[in-house]
Amino acid sequence: MTVMEQRGAYRPTPPPAWQPRTDPAPLLPDAEPYRVLGTEAAAHADPELLRTLHARLVRGRRYNTQATALTKQGRLAVYPSSTGQEACEIAAALALEERDWLFPSYRDTLAVVARGVDPVEALTLLRGDWHTGYDPYEHRVAPLSTPLATQLPHAVGLAHAARLKGDDVVALAMVGDGGTSEGDFHEALNFAAVWQAPVVFLVQNNGFAISVPLAKQTAAPSLAHKAVGYGMPGRLVDGNDAVAVHEVLSDAVRRARGGGGPTLVEAVTYRVEAHTNADDATRYRGDAEVETWRRHDPIDLLERELTDRGLLGEDAARAVREDAEAMAADLRARMNRDPELDPMDLFAHVYAEPTPHLREQRALLRAELEAAAEAESGNEPGTGTGPEGTRR
Amino acid sequence: MTVMEQRGAYRPTPPPAWQPRTDPAPLLPDAEPYRVLGTEAAAHADPELLRTLHARLVRGRRYNTQATALTKQGRLAVYPSSTGQEACEIAAALALEERDWLFPSYRDTLAVVARGVDPVEALTLLRGDWHTGYDPYEHRVAPLSTPLATQLPHAVGLAHAARLKGDDVVALAMVGDGGTSEGDFHEALNFAAVWQAPVVFLVQNNGFAISVPLAKQTAAPSLAHKAVGYGMPGRLVDGNDAVAVHEVLSDAVRRARGGGGPTLVEAVTYRVEAHTNADDATRYRGDAEVETWRRHDPIDLLERELTDRGLLGEDAARAVREDAEAMAADLRARMNRDPELDPMDLFAHVYAEPTPHLREQRALLRAELEAAAEAESGNEPGTGTGPEGTRR
Amino acid sequence: MTTVAAKPATMAQALTRALRDAMAADPAVHVLGEDVGALGGVFRVTDGLAKEFGEDRCTDTPLAEAGILGTAVGMAMYGLRPVVEMQFDAFAYPAFEQVVSHVTKMRNRTRGRMPLPLTIRVPYGGGIGGVEHHSDSSEAYYMATPGLHVVTPATVADAYGLLRASIASDDPVVFLEPKRLYWSKDAWNPEEPAPVEPVGRAVVRRSGRSATLITYGPSLAVCMEAAEAARAEGWDLEVVDLRSLVPFDDETVCASVRRTGRAVVVHESGSFGGPGGEIAARVTERCFHHLEAPVLRVAGFDIPYPPPMLERHHLPGVDRILDAVGRLQWEAES
Amino acid sequence: MTTVAAKPATMAQALTRALRDAMAADPAVHVLGEDVGALGGVFRVTDGLAKEFGEDRCTDTPLAEAGILGTAVGMAMYGLRPVVEMQFDAFAYPAFEQVVSHVTKMRNRTRGRMPLPLTIRVPYGGGIGGVEHHSDSSEAYYMATPGLHVVTPATVADAYGLLRASIASDDPVVFLEPKRLYWSKDAWNPEEPAPVEPVGRAVVRRSGRSATLITYGPSLAVCMEAAEAARAEGWDLEVVDLRSLVPFDDETVCASVRRTGRAVVVHESGSFGGPGGEIAARVTERCFHHLEAPVLRVAGFDIPYPPPMLERHHLPGVDRILDAVGRLQWEAES
Numbered sequence A, B: 001m002t003v004m005e006q007r008g009a010y011r012p013t014p015p016p017a018w019q020p021r022t023d024p025a026p027l028l029p030d031a032e033p034y035r036v037l038g039t040e041a042a043a044h045a046d047p048e049l050l051r052t053l054h055a056r057l058v059r060g061r062r063y064n065t066q067a068t069a070l071t072k073q074g075r076l077a078v079y080p081s082s083t084g085q086e087a088c089e090i091a092a093a094l095a096l097e098e099r100d101w102l103f104p105s106y107r108d109t110l111a112v113v114a115r116g117v118d119p120v121e122a123l124t125l126l127r128g129d130w131h132t133g134y135d136p137y138e139h140r141v142a143p144l145s146t147p148l149a150t151q152l153p154h155a156v157g158l159a160h161a162a163r164l165k166g167d168d169v170v171a172l173a174m175v176g177d178g179g180t181s182e183g184d185f186h187e188a189l190n191f192a193a194v195w196q197a198p199v200v201f202l203v204q205n206n207g208f209a210i211s212v213p214l215a216k217q218t219a220a221p222s223l224a225h226k227a228v229g230y231g232m233p234g235r236l237v238d239g240n241d242a243v244a245v246h247e248v249l250s251d252a253v254r255r256a257r258g259g260g261g262p263t264l265v266e267a268v269t270y271r272v273e274a275h276t277n278a279d280d281a282t283r284y285r286g287d288a289e290v291e292t293w294r295r296h297d298p299i300d301l302l303e304r305e306l307t308d309r310g311l312l313g314e315d316a317a318r319a320v321r322e323d324a325e326a327m328a329a330d331l332r333a334r335m336n337r338d339p340e341l342d343p344m345d346l347f348a349h350v351y352a353e354p355t356p357h358l359r360e361q362r363a364l365l366r367a368e369l370e371a372a373a374e375a376e377s378g379n380e381p382g383t384g385t386g387p388e389g390t391r392r
Numbered sequence C, D: 001m002t003t004v005a006a007k008p009a010t011m012a013q014a015l016t017r018a019l020r021d022a023m024a025a026d027p028a029v030h031v032l033g034e035d036v037g038a039l040g041g042v043f044r045v046t047d048g049l050a051k052e053f054g055e056d057r058c059t060d061t062p063l064a065e066a067g068i069l070g071t072a073v074g075m076a077m078y079g080l081r082p083v084v085e086m087q088f089d090a091f092a093y094p095a096f097e098q099v100v101s102h103v104t105k106m107r108n109r110t111r112g113r114m115p116l117p118l119t120i121r122v123p124y125g126g127g128i129g130g131v132e133h134h135s136d137s138s139e140a141y142y143m144a145t146p147g148l149h150v151v152t153p154a155t156v157a158d159a160y161g162l163l164r165a166s167i168a169s170d171d172p173v174v175f176l177e178p179k180r181l182y183w184s185k186d187a188w189n190p191e192e193p194a195p196v197e198p199v200g201r202a203v204v205r206r207s208g209r210s211a212t213l214i215t216y217g218p219s220l221a222v223c224m225e226a227a228e229a230a231r232a233e234g235w236d237l238e239v240v241d242l243r244s245l246v247p248f249d250d251e252t253v254c255a256s257v258r259r260t261g262r263a264v265v266v267h268e269s270g271s272f273g274g275p276g277g278e279i280a281a282r283v284t285e286r287c288f289h290h291l292e293a294p295v296l297r298v299a300g301f302d303i304p305y306p307p308p309m310l311e312r313h314h315l316p317g318v319d320r321i322l323d324a325v326g327r328l329q330w331e332a333e334s
C-alpha cells in the first residue's frame, strides 16, 4: 500500500459536492502562546524535568558566553549566540529519542551540543578548521550549515526515508523567523504534509533576522498560522518557558512518531545579544526592548519556579553552576590549542575517488608544500606555510 | 512616511503581553466555494454582466478549440487548453481596469486575449516564431512564459512600484494549483502582504498539475487557507461560476486599489482536456470524473441562468455563436500564413547594444545566410535555408 | 539467461530499462519527480516503474524542484539512493542552491562520512521545437561546480550503461539526457547490456588522421555526419565522444589531438563561458607543441535559446563544423 | 564645485557614494535587500541610504532571495531601476532561476520592448576568513548566461565608476564586489570621480614586455605584487585588469598578448569550467601565432571553498603565479 493510498486519494469534485479536504479548525494555533511557568499548570510539572531543564539551560548559557569570549580572543571566526533562547535549544534536543534526528539552523550550536555532540567538534564550522567537525551519524545531527532553511527539506527527506524503511525515527528541524520567508521553508512543509512525514518544525521567532524585525518579515497573525496552509497543526508556545516548549515539542514528536504527520511549532523568544559578535545591534533596536525581554529570561523563569517549590537548594544550585564552569573551562582549554591541519585534506573528500584532474591539482599543492618545508628547514624557519610566504 | 510606518512597526513583546498581530478570523476562507449561479443570489445578477460573460465565454471556448485544432495541423508547437476554465480566464480579465496589469500563467492565453491582446500575437510563444508576440505595455499584460510561479513576484514588484509612484494600478496574477507548491509562490505572497502591495492572486485549482492530482500536491483544507499564513484574506470560489468569480475578483481588486492589500483567491475548477495536445490524460484519470465536471460546465451554467430569466433569445444566442465563429475564422486564416522571420533578430535584443563578442557571432550568421542565399539563387533553389542544407 | 538478438531500441527505452534494472538490483534506489508515476514522465522514461515497484519507490512529488532535490538529499543522508527527475533543463534552476550548496558539498563537509549518492536526471538541449525554457543546455553551470559528476550519453547503449553507472556511483551525478535523442534508435540488446563501467572514459567514435572533433551528447551525431561529409573535402576526421564532462578524460582526448594536431570542440551550449572554453584551454595546455592551429569551437550562439522556428540557425550543423575545420590553417602544414 | 583633495577612501565607501549619487541623480533608482536599511548592510555599503532617501527607496526585504530579485524584476518592468543586494555570493543561488529564466531573457523575449535595467550587487570571493558558503566565486555561472553584464572592480575608483555605469546601464548587470577589497584604501576624490564610462573596457594596470597576467577583481593586487616580485627573476610582466567579464574586451587583452607572446590568467574561482578557460581559449583563438607557450591558468582549486584556516593554500598567491610564469617555455624563445 502506498503512502497516498493509505490516505485515500483525493478526487476532484465539482463545487456542488465540494468539501474541505481536512477540517481547518484543529490546525489553527491558539491565540496566545502556550505557557506553563508562572501559571497554575506549573504545579503539575515533574520536578525532575524542571531540574534537568534548569541544569541544561545554565550550562547552555555558559556555553554561549564562553563561545562569545572565544571570538574576542580570536579563537572563533564568528559566533551567533543563542543567549535568551536556551529554552528552545535545550527543549529541542530533549524532546527527541536517541534514534531521532536533529536538523539545526546555523544558530543552534547549543541544541547540537545538548544532543550529545562534543562541544569542541560542534564549533568546527565557526572556528574554521573544517566545515563540519562531528560525524552526523554518531548522534544523528545534521551538519550545522549557514544557507537558511535549506536544512528543512533535508529533514523531510530523511524522515520520509526512515518511514519508508519502517524505522521508528522522527526528525526535528529548526529554523528562524527570517528563514520562514525562504521558498525552501514552503516546499519542505508542503512535502512533509503531503507525505505525512514524521517531522517537527520548530521556528524560533526571536524577533529579528539580523536587523530586520518581524513586521518586515511577515504580516501573518503568527508564524504558527502558516501551518493550516499546509494541512498540519500549528502550535504557538512561549519560547522562554522551557517546560512549555518541551511539552509542545514532545507532543509533536509523539504525534509524528505515531504516524500523525508533521507539526509546525512557533516558539516566541528573543535574541538578547547581537546577531553575532560582529553585529552592532544598536543600529536597529533600543535598550528598552531588550530590557523587557531580559525580565522574561528563560533561566529566571525556571529558577523562580524551582525556588517557589523548594526544588533548588543552595547545594544543588552550586552544583549546577560548577558543572557549567567545568564545561566552560574544558572548552576554553581545548579551544586554545591550535587544531592540527593537513592541507592535503582539501582534496581527500571532494569525491569518493579524486578525478584525474583533481589528482593533478593535489600533486601541485603537495609539491608546493614540500618545497616550502624544504625551504623552511634549510633556510630561516618560521616564514609561514602558505604559497605566498615560501618561495624565496 | 514609509510603507512600514504607515502600518505601525511591530515590536517584539514577551509572551505575557503577546497578542496576534492581525486577527486571523477574517482571513480564513468560507468552508464552501462561493457560488451565485444556481442559487438565489443569481436573481440579482446584472443582466448585462451575464450577457457579456456569456458572450466572452463562448468566444473563449471557441478560441480553445480552434487553437487545439491548429496544433493538429502543425500550426502551433503546443497548446495548453483552458476548456472548462473559461469562467476564470474571462473573469480575471474583466475584473481589471484598463490601467491595471495582468500576469498570466502559461495556460492563460485566453485571459490574455480577453484583456485585448491580438489573438494571433498571444500565440507567438506556442507557435514558435518568437517568445512573446505582443508589447506587454500596450495592454499591460506580462509575457506568457512557462516557468511556473515565477510571474508572481514580478506582479508584486510591479504593483509595489506603481504604488510607490502614486499610480492607481492593481496587478492580478494567475497561477495553477501545482504552481502553489513552488517557493516563488510563497515568497511572492509574503512580499505582497508585508508591502501591502495592490495584488490579487488567482489560483485556478483545476485538480491537476499535468498528471499529479491535488492530493499529491497539498494536504491543506483548501489552497485558499494558505492566505492566513501570509496575513491576507483567502477566498474560495466556484471557478466554473463566472458571475461568482467575477464578483470575488472584483471585490479583491477593489480592496487592493483602496490600499487594503493583497488577496488570495482559489477558484475550484477542472481541466477538462488533457494537459496539452501532447498529453495522454487516460494514463492518470478516468472518464467518469471528467463527465462529472462536464455537467458543471461554465457556459452551461450561464446559459441555464440566461434562459431561465429569458435573457438570451434565439437571435442573441446566434449572434454570440457567429461572433465566436468569425473570431475563429480570422484566427485560422491568419495562423495559416507562415510568419515572416529574420534570423538576424536572434542578435538584435540580447542587449541594448550587442557586445563585441555577439557582433562577431552575428557576422558569422550573416555570412552563412548570404552564402546560402547565393548558393540558392545560383544553384538549385529550395534546398532549405538552415546551415545544414546549404553548404554544397 | 536466454540470448535475445539485438533489435532497435530508443534511447528513452534504454533509460527506462536502466532505471528498472537499478531498482530491481538495489532496493535503496528510489525515483522521484514531477509526473514520474502514473504518467511515466513527460518523456515516458519512468514508464511502468510505479506499477512495478510501487509509488513509494517511484513517487510523484509536489511541483517544487528545490523541494524535490532537497528531500532527495535527506533521503540519501538516510542511506537511500534517490534518482531525481527534473522535467526540463530550465526547470532545474529552482534547485540550483541545493546543488551548489549541499549536494556537491556534503561529502567534503563531513570528511567523507556523509556521501550523497544521488542522480539528477535532466533532459537537456534543443532541436525538438520546444518553446522558450524547454531547450537549455545547462552543462556549463554543473561543470563549474566541484563535487558533481556530469555525464551525458550520445548512444542508446551508453544511455543504459552510463545511467546504471551513475546510479551506482557513490558521488552525486548530474545525468544530462539529450532530448532530441530520446527517440533515436539503435540496435541494442537489453538482455546483454554492455558491462557497466564507472563513468569517466571518453571514446573514439571514428578514427581519422586530419583533425579531431571533440563532442558529446546531442552533437555526436552531427559530428559523425560532418566527418562523413568531410571526406569530400579530403579531410579524415576523428570524432571523440566525451561521455562525461566530469570526470574529464584528458588522456583519450589528448592522445587523439596529439595524433591529428588539430581540433574543433562542438556543442550546442553557448560558447562564451561554455564547456568548449575549458576543453580548448586544457587541450592547448597539454598539447601546445602538437597543435598546428588553435583549438576552435563550434557552439550555440551566446543568446537566449531561440524560438522553435529559428533554432536551426543556432544549432551547430554540419556546415558550420566544416567551416571551422576549414579554418584550421591547413596551409601551415604543407 | 569646490575641489577636495584626494584622500584615502575604502572601496566600501566608494560603493556607498556611488549608490548615493545614483539615487540622488535618478529617482527611479531603488535599493533593496536583506538588512540594507537601518543596518546599512552587513558590509555597510548601503549605510545612510535609508535615512537620506527613506525606506521606500532603500528597503529591508523579507529574507528570500528569489523574492527579492523577482520583485525587482517587476519593479523594473514598471520603469524603476532596482539595485538589489545579495548578502553573500552563496546566498544568491536561490535567485538563480530568476536570473537565468527572466532577468537575462526579458528584453530579448519582448524584442526590446521590456528592458530590465537592474543591478545585482554580489559580495564575492574569499580571503576574509569566512565560514562555509561565505567565500564563493560565482562568476562562471553568470558569464555562461547570455543577457547579463558581469562587472567587477579591483580599485576604489573603479568601484565608484563601474557601479555608477552599471546602474546607468539599460541591461541587467551582476556587479561582483570583491569582499576582501572592501576595506582596501586608495587616494580618491569623491567630489571629482572619474567620468563614468560605459562598462566593457579592460585596462593595462602595469606595462611589461615578457608576459601578460590577465586578471580581475580580488586577484589584481596579487598580480601586481607578483609582477613586482618577477623583476628579480628578470621578467617584466604586464598586468591587464578586465573590469568586466561581459562584455569581454578582446581588443585590449589581445593587443597585450600579441606584444608579450605569453599569458597567464589569474583568478580565485576554480579553474575547471571557470572564467580562465574561456579567456585562455579566446586569446588562443585570436593570438595563436603570437604565442610562445600555451596560455596558462592560475586559479583556485576545483574543490569546495576551504575553511578559513586552509584558504591560503587555495587562493592563487604570488609564488603560484611566478611558478606558472616560469612554465611559459622561456627556452623556446632563445
Ligand SMILES: Cc1ncc(C[n+]2csc(CCOP(=O)(O)OP(=O)(O)O)c2C)c(N)n1
Residues within 6 Å of the ligand: A107, A146, A147, A148, A175, A176, A177, A178, A179, A180, A206, A208, A209, A210, A271, A275, D034, D063, D087, D091, D094
Ligand atoms: C539563504 C541565506 N540568505 C541569507 C543569509 C545571511 N543571513 C545569515 S543569518 C541571517 C538572518 C537569519 O534570521 P532568522 O532566520 O530569524 O534566524 P536568527 O538569526 O534570528 O536565528 C541572514 C540574513 C543566509 N545565511 N542564507
Ligand SMILES: Cc1ncc(C[n+]2csc(CCOP(=O)(O)OP(=O)(O)O)c2C)c(N)n1
Residues within 6 Å of the ligand: B107, B146, B147, B148, B175, B176, B177, B178, B179, B180, B206, B208, B209, B210, B271, B275, C034, C063, C087, C091, C094
Ligand atoms: C518551474 C517549472 N517546473 C516544471 C514545469 C513543467 N510543467 C509545465 S505545466 C506543469 C503543471 C502545472 O500545473 P498547474 O500549476 O496546476 O497548472 P495547470 O497546468 O493545471 O494549469 C508542469 C509541471 C514548469 N513549466 N515550470
Ligand SMILES: [Mg+2]
Residues within 6 Å of the ligand: A176, A177, A178, A204, A205, A206, A207, A208, A209, A210
Ligand atoms: Mg530570527
Ligand SMILES: [Mg+2]
Residues within 6 Å of the ligand: B176, B177, B178, B204, B205, B206, B207, B208, B209, B210
Ligand atoms: Mg492545475
